[in-house]
Amino acid sequence: MGSFLKNFGNNSTIFAFSSGSVPSGVGIIRISGPLSLKCAKIITGDEPKKPRIVELKNFVNPNTNDYIDRGLMIWFNKPNSFTGEDIIEFHTHGSMAVVDLLYEILLSIDNVRIAEPGEFTRRSFENNKLNLEQVEGLVDVINAETKIQLDHANKLLLGNLGELTENLRVKLLALLSEIEAAIEFEDDGIVLDTFKNLNLKIDSISEIINDILVNYQNSQIIRDGLIISIIGPPNVGKSSIINRLTNSDVSIITNIPGTTRDIVEVKLKLFGYPVLLRDTAGLRHAQDVVEKIGVEKSIESIKQSDLIISVTDNELDLPIDLNTYNITDNTSIIEVQNKSDLIRDFNKNDIIYISAKTNFGFEKLLSHIKIILESKFNQTKNKMYLISRKRHHEIFQEISNSLISFKKQTELELKAEDLRFGIQSLGKITGRVDVEDMLDKLFNEFCIGK
Ligand SMILES: Nc1nc2c(ncn2[C@@H]2O[C@H](COP(=O)(O)OP(=O)(O)OP(=O)(O)O)[C@@H](O)[C@H]2O)c(=O)[nH]1
Ligand SMILES: [Mg+2]
Numbered sequence: 330m331g332s333f334l335k336n337f338g339n340n341s342t343i344f345a346f347s348s349g350s351v352p353s354g355v356g357i358i359r360i361s362g363p364l365s366l367k368c369a370k371i372i373t374g375d376e377p378k379k380p381r382i383v384e385l386k387n388f389v390n391p392n393t394n395d396y397i398d399r400g401l402m403i404w405f406n407k408p409n410s411f412t413g414e415d416i417i418e419f420h421t422h423g424s425m426a427v428v429d430l431l432y433e434i435l436l437s438i439d440n441v442r443i444a445e446p447g448e449f450t451r452r453s454f455e456n457n458k459l460n461l462e463q464v465e466g467l468v469d470v471i472n473a474e475t476k477i478q479l480d481h482a483n484k485l486l487l488g489n490l491g492e493l494t495e496n497l498r499v500k501l502l503a504l505l506s507e508i509e510a511a512i513e514f515e516d517d518g519i520v521l522d523t524f525k526n527l528n529l530k531i532d533s534i535s536e537i538i539n540d541i542l543v544n545y546q547n548s549q550i551i552r553d554g555l556i557i558s559i560i561g562p563p564n565v566g567k568s569s570i571i572n573r574l575t576n577s578d579v580s581i582i583t584n585i586p587g588t589t590r591d592i593v594e595v596k597l598k599l600f601g602y603p604v605l606l607r608d609t610a611g612l613r614h615a616q617d618v619v620e621k622i623g624v625e626k627s628i629e630s631i632k633q634s635d636l637i638i639s640v641t642d643n644e645l646d647l648p649i650d651l652n653t654y655n656i657t658d659n660t661s662i663i664e665v666q667n668k669s670d671l672i673r674d675f676n677k678n679d680i681i682y683i684s685a686k687t688n689f690g691f692e693k694l695l696s697h698i699k700i701i702l703e704s705k706f707n708q709t710k711n712k713m714y715l716i717s718r719k720r721h722h723e724i725f726q727e728i729s730n731s732l733i734s735f736k737k738q739t740e741l742e743l744k745a746e747d748l749r750f751g752i753q754s755l756g757k758i759t760g761r762v763d764v765e766d767m768l769d770k771l772f773n774e775f776c777i778g779k
Pocket of ligand 2: 567568569580581582588589608609611
């Protein structure tokens with residue numbers, strides 16, 4: 330935990346505007362640390378009388394005696410606060426001038442400074458108020474844009490994953506003590522029996538872990554959004570389609586083939602599901618350097634997609650052959666023919682005829698998209714335990730590897746060693762072992778004030 334404590338062992342009092350942007354009806358300034366009560370006294374003239382009681386106060390500049398604002402003050406006493414330290418909250422009017430003046434006063438106090446992004450939560454972690462997977466859940470709750478994302482994040486925050494890992498830890502520890510006992514009393518007859526028994530028990534644990542690993546991709550879709558790429562040759566109307574679907578001019582449209590050079594990505598809620606909709610550069614052997622890079626990015630996007638909308642138009646017979654792009658079995662494909670306002674025959678099966686110009690066929694296209702979204706998101710619906718972070722995936726993969734190796738070992742000592750590796754890996758989920766490297770990255774995902 331070296332670098333972590335070095336950065337956060339300091340004793341300063343921190344503050345931040347925790348309620349988003351100004352102007353707003355109400356703004357909350359949160360102060361945490363040993364000098365919180367002193368800050369309250371300097372600004373309101375009094376220390377709070379009791380914790381967790383709302384008091385109406387005048388906020389006054391102590392240097393000039395100028396009245397700044399009237400609002401509420403709450404004290405959350407340590408250790409019963411979010412950070413585990415004394416916290417003072419000022420609920421002021423969300424006015425830029427009020428906030429600026431209060432910031433100025435707070436900054437003039439020795440050992441009081443503005444919080445770094447995520448620093449309140451870091452202190453909470455440091456003081457054992459939250460474990461690492463709950464911190465991750467909190468990041469996801471704050472960033473959630475759809476109900477499905479919020480539900481998923483709340484599971485993490487409420488400690489579902491912690492519960493699972495604790496469960497697994499107890500099981501692995503029980504096995505370990507069984508092995509240690511067997512080592513102590515090793516004789517051939519017992520060992521044979523023990524081996525069979527141990528492998529059976531490990532199989533039931535592996536089953537749970539494999540289920541989690543298999544569902545990783547689906548739950549990633551919940552957290553980051555399902556990627557839909559609109560792909561096809563140049564000039565078939567891909568940008569026109571994304572503009573129709575998003576109801577805005579996100580992508581430039583011209584009649585010059587090769588107009589779109591870079592991926593245009595729009596984050597949106599489609600039928601309540603989080604989606605990343607991408608317009609891509611037309612696929613062709615480009616001569617131009619910039620267009621060439623754009624085509625490479627399109628190919629990359631095809632590989633990352635959960636759903637591909639493959640577009641042709643009235644002049645092209647066949648859609649792009651996606652077999653050449655190594656897409657996974659999990660990727661769904663919808664083939665559409667655009668510019669249907671220019672044709673009379675609608676004779677191809679398995680293709681949806683649309684016109685980005687007249688809106689023809691979009692209802693059908695959307696209903697196809699909806700069915701695919703529902704099936705992809707429903708795969709995760711009844712799963713109790715889902716992991717969507719790469720970090721969690723790597724840890725469970727590590728445990729799975731230890732268990733596979735466990736089964737192959739023919740000596741009890743080596744089996745015990747594999748179990749110890751597995752147990753150690755589990756500890757990384759809640760963040761009490763070996764995680765310094767990822768802490769900075771994680772806390773930076775927070776905004777200032779959290
Ligand atoms: N008649 C007709 N024209 C369309 C339709 N959709 C797009 N167009 C026209 O087709 C041309 C190309 O449209 P874009 O949306 O820029 O095509 P694109 O596939 O994004 O092209 P690139 O970015 O160059 O690959 C423009 O002149 C559009 O106005 C349609 O449904 N009907
Ligand atoms: Mg385009």
